[in-house]
Amino acid sequence: MRRQLTSTWLACLCTLFAGGAVAAEQHAAAELNYNTYCVQCHGVNRDGNGINSKQMSVKPRDHTDSKAMGDTPDETLFKAIKEGGLSVSKSVLMPKWSGVLDDGQIKEMVAYLRFVSKTSSK
């Protein structure tokens, strides 16, 4: 009985680790795009402390903020990335990224933001 329980635990742990690896792989493309385009303002730690944030009158969104990110619908995130902050009544300092990211890549980015903020789609 005990052995059976241990192996069940082990199986659970394995699933968890494998799940992490799958998540990392699943988000690899979005992560590279984030590191190329978003890190300059949103920061290495994804918390709004990018290298440019010092010069900005409005602090970039903290993507690790589960509360604020959880309250923001996928559609709003998608629109903010594609068309810029003004399109969702936010800062002009968030530019539109449709010049370098297509709709599929923006969808991947929204999913990646859910992963970073530990929130689920809304």
Added chain:
Amino acid sequence: MKRLYFTALALAAIATANGVAAAPGEELLKQQCIACHAVTKPDQQNLGRLWERKGPDLHYAGDKFNREWLLAWLQNPTVIRASGVMYSKLVKPGADKGPDQIDPAQLQAHPKLSAEQAALAADALLALKVPGLVEKGSFKNETANVAFASMLFSKLRGCTSCHAAKPGGAAQSGPELYSGGARLQPDYVAAYLRNPHKFDPHVWMPALGLNEGDVQKLTGYIATLKQTETK
């Protein structure tokens, strides 16, 4: 015998090709620049290359730079990109939840050229143009309200978030623009503002979708920025 003949032909062909390309300035670019800079349009301009390249692309240098600036800078190079060629490779989290940082020690100094070499390099670089990339005369140079253009630059369009407008500030992700007027041809600035990805398909400068009025005002403003780095 036949083989010898072909070898001789091949050698002659190489000699001719070299003969054409043997202008001293072009030779200098080959020897000193191409290890880090593209002087012909790269075959692949993907995201991987953006991360790997060691210097900005120069295959459109003739559409981009002012000769006087180029000549002086090549002899006395200053830091234009305080975050390096690709900021994301050098950026580190700041202490105590402060802004991310760049360690200036990681920046590679650009080689200094002699006056003679700089003149050769400048002429060779200014000959590098891509037809259709920059429309000559598209910057109209109409007198603009400088105070308003400055507001556009700093607040309304947010250029100063990524580009330094004054020497001596913290590193940002874009090249400094306080020397932009000395460094860059206004027609290039206007074309780049309209669509940066026409020049550099995956670069982290966003295509802002500016209207032509703003393009003209911002270009006119950048043309007035002629400061140099403080030492």
